[in-house]
Amino acid sequence: MTNSRIAAVDVGNDAVKALFGKLDSELYIPNVVARDLEDRPVIGIEELDEKDPLENIHIRVHSPALTENNVIYRVGSLATKSSNSTELDPGSHKSEEDQTLVMLFAALALDAVDEKKDKGFRKTNNVIDANYTLGTGLPLREVKEGKDVGYRAQLLGSVHQVEFLVTPKYQGLKVNIKFDEVKVYPEGFAAYINLVMDNDLNIINKDLIDKRILIQDIGGLSTDIAVIRNRNVDDDKAQGFNLGVSESLEAIREEIRTKHGVELDSRRDVVEIITRKNDRNHIMVRGSRTSVHDITDRILLELAKKQYRFLRNVWQRNSQTEICYFVGGGASVLKDYLKTLNNNLDGYNIEFFEDEKESIWMMSNAYYKLISDYVRRNQKTEEKKDEKAKAASSK
Ligand SMILES: Nc1ncnc2c1ncn2[C@@H]1O[C@H](COP(=O)(O)OP(=O)(O)OP(=O)(O)O)[C@@H](O)[C@H]1O
Ligand SMILES: [Mg+2]
Known part of the structure; x- marks a missing residue:
C-alpha cells in the first residue's frame, strides 16, 4: 500500500485549521474563496516566486463531489482582495457547500506540494498522488440530520484534483487527492475529547x-x-x-x-x-x-x-x-x-x-487525536491478522 498521511482538518466558517502527519506541519487559511471569471494576468515567474504561496492560492478544482466542477478559485487572503469573494453564510449547511470542499482540498494540496517533509507520495512529471487518512468534523446540527454519511461517501468515492495556477513555487503542479479513510466527527464531541x-x-x-x-x-x-x-x-x-x-x-x-x-x-x-x-x-x-x-x-x-x-x-x-x-x-x-x-x-x-x-485549534487538535488513534488501532488489527496468517501457514 502507498503511504497514507494523516490529516486533521477543521473547516471553520472563519478559517481552516489543519494538522498533518506526525504533527510535522500545520496550516491556517482564512475561509474565503472567490471564483475567477477571467484568467489572471500571468506574472513573471521570478517575480512570482518571491511571494508566499499561502498568500496567493490560485487553483482549479476537479471533483465529482463538487456541484460545480472545474472552477478556478482564489482562496484565502488572495480572495479577500477580490470584489466577488464569498464567506460562508450562517444559515448554510457546511456539508453541502462547494466552498467547504474547496477549502478542504486546497489545504490538503498545499500540504502535499510542500517539499519540506518527504511524505512518500508518488510524483510523476507534474502530478502528485497524495493519499490521506482524514479526520474532520461537521456541526452537530448536520450530524443530527445524518449529513455526515453523504459527506464522507463523496470524499471517499473518488479522486479529487487540485491544479495550482498562478501560485508561487507551485504553479503547474497537480495534486490527486485520494482518501484511504475519512472520519467525520460532531464538533461538540470533538471539543470534549480534546479536554479529557x-x-x-x-x-x-x-x-x-x-x-x-x-x-x-x-x-x-x-x-x-x-x-x-x-x-x-x-x-x-x-x-x-x-x-x-x-x-x-x-x-x-x-x-x-x-x-x-x-x-x-x-x-x-x-x-x-x-x-x-x-x-x-x-x-x-x-x-x-x-x-x-x-x-x-x-x-x-x-x-x-x-x-x-x-x-x-x-x-x-x-x-x-x-x-x-x-x-x-x-x-x-x-x-x-x-x-x-x-x-x-x-x-x-x-x-x-x-x-x-x-x-x-481545539477542533483540529481533537480530530488529530481521534484519527491518529483510529490509525493506531487499525495497524494493531492488521498486525494481529498478519500474525494469525503466519501462524496458520506454519502449521
Ligand atoms: N488569535 C486570536 N485571538 C482572538 N481572536 C481571534 C484570533 N484568531 C482569530 N480570532 C477571531 O475569532 C473568531 C473565531 O475564530 P474561529 O477560528 O474560532 O472560528 P471558526 O471555527 O473558523 O468559525 P465557526 O466556528 O463559526 O465555524 C474570528 O472572527 C477570528 O477573527
Ligand atoms: Mg469553529
Missing part, C-alpha cells in the same frame, strides 16, 4: 470525564453549545446559534472608519487591536496615538451579553451542569467581558483557555 484526553487518548482529566459539561464554541459566524453527559454528547440538548464574532468585528471596523477616518484592512486587524499585549485598544490617527476603547468596549460588551444569554438559556434547561468551557476564537475576544458579566450576574462555573491558540 491526550494524544494517545489516555484520560488526562479524570475530574472532568464524568461531569456534566457544556462547551460553548464561539466561532466567526456561529456559536454552538454542546451538552456532555455520560461521556457523550446529548444530541437533543445541543444548541446552535447563528451568531459569532465576525459581525461585531465588522461593526468596530466601521465605527473606527466613521469616527476616526481610519480604514483598517480586515477584521483580523480589529482582532489584533483588541487582543495585543501592548497598546491594546489604541490606533494611530494622523500620527497621534488614539484610544478606541469606547468603541470596542460597547460593541464587545453587547455581544458578550448575547452570548451570556445563550449560556443562561442552555444552562436553565440543563440545570445539573457542573461547568461550562468557552472555546473558539470568539472566546478569546470576549473572555474578559464574559467573566465580568458572570461575576456581576449568575456566577456560573465557567472556564476559559489562557492560550488563545489552544482555543482556536
Whole structure:
C-alpha cells in the first residue's frame, strides 16, 4: 500500500485549521474563496516566486463531489482582495457547500506540494498522488440530520484534483487527492475529547470525564453549545446559534472608519487591536496615538451579553451542569467581558483557555487525536491478522 498521511482538518466558517502527519506541519487559511471569471494576468515567474504561496492560492478544482466542477478559485487572503469573494453564510449547511470542499482540498494540496517533509507520495512529471487518512468534523446540527454519511461517501468515492495556477513555487503542479479513510466527527464531541484526553487518548482529566459539561464554541459566524453527559454528547440538548464574532468585528471596523477616518484592512486587524499585549485598544490617527476603547468596549460588551444569554438559556434547561468551557476564537475576544458579566450576574462555573491558540485549534487538535488513534488501532488489527496468517501457514 502507498503511504497514507494523516490529516486533521477543521473547516471553520472563519478559517481552516489543519494538522498533518506526525504533527510535522500545520496550516491556517482564512475561509474565503472567490471564483475567477477571467484568467489572471500571468506574472513573471521570478517575480512570482518571491511571494508566499499561502498568500496567493490560485487553483482549479476537479471533483465529482463538487456541484460545480472545474472552477478556478482564489482562496484565502488572495480572495479577500477580490470584489466577488464569498464567506460562508450562517444559515448554510457546511456539508453541502462547494466552498467547504474547496477549502478542504486546497489545504490538503498545499500540504502535499510542500517539499519540506518527504511524505512518500508518488510524483510523476507534474502530478502528485497524495493519499490521506482524514479526520474532520461537521456541526452537530448536520450530524443530527445524518449529513455526515453523504459527506464522507463523496470524499471517499473518488479522486479529487487540485491544479495550482498562478501560485508561487507551485504553479503547474497537480495534486490527486485520494482518501484511504475519512472520519467525520460532531464538533461538540470533538471539543470534549480534546479536554479529557491526550494524544494517545489516555484520560488526562479524570475530574472532568464524568461531569456534566457544556462547551460553548464561539466561532466567526456561529456559536454552538454542546451538552456532555455520560461521556457523550446529548444530541437533543445541543444548541446552535447563528451568531459569532465576525459581525461585531465588522461593526468596530466601521465605527473606527466613521469616527476616526481610519480604514483598517480586515477584521483580523480589529482582532489584533483588541487582543495585543501592548497598546491594546489604541490606533494611530494622523500620527497621534488614539484610544478606541469606547468603541470596542460597547460593541464587545453587547455581544458578550448575547452570548451570556445563550449560556443562561442552555444552562436553565440543563440545570445539573457542573461547568461550562468557552472555546473558539470568539472566546478569546470576549473572555474578559464574559467573566465580568458572570461575576456581576449568575456566577456560573465557567472556564476559559489562557492560550488563545489552544482555543482556536481545539477542533483540529481533537480530530488529530481521534484519527491518529483510529490509525493506531487499525495497524494493531492488521498486525494481529498478519500474525494469525503466519501462524496458520506454519502449521
Ligand atoms: N488569535 C486570536 N485571538 C482572538 N481572536 C481571534 C484570533 N484568531 C482569530 N480570532 C477571531 O475569532 C473568531 C473565531 O475564530 P474561529 O477560528 O474560532 O472560528 P471558526 O471555527 O473558523 O468559525 P465557526 O466556528 O463559526 O465555524 C474570528 O472572527 C477570528 O477573527
Ligand atoms: Mg469553529
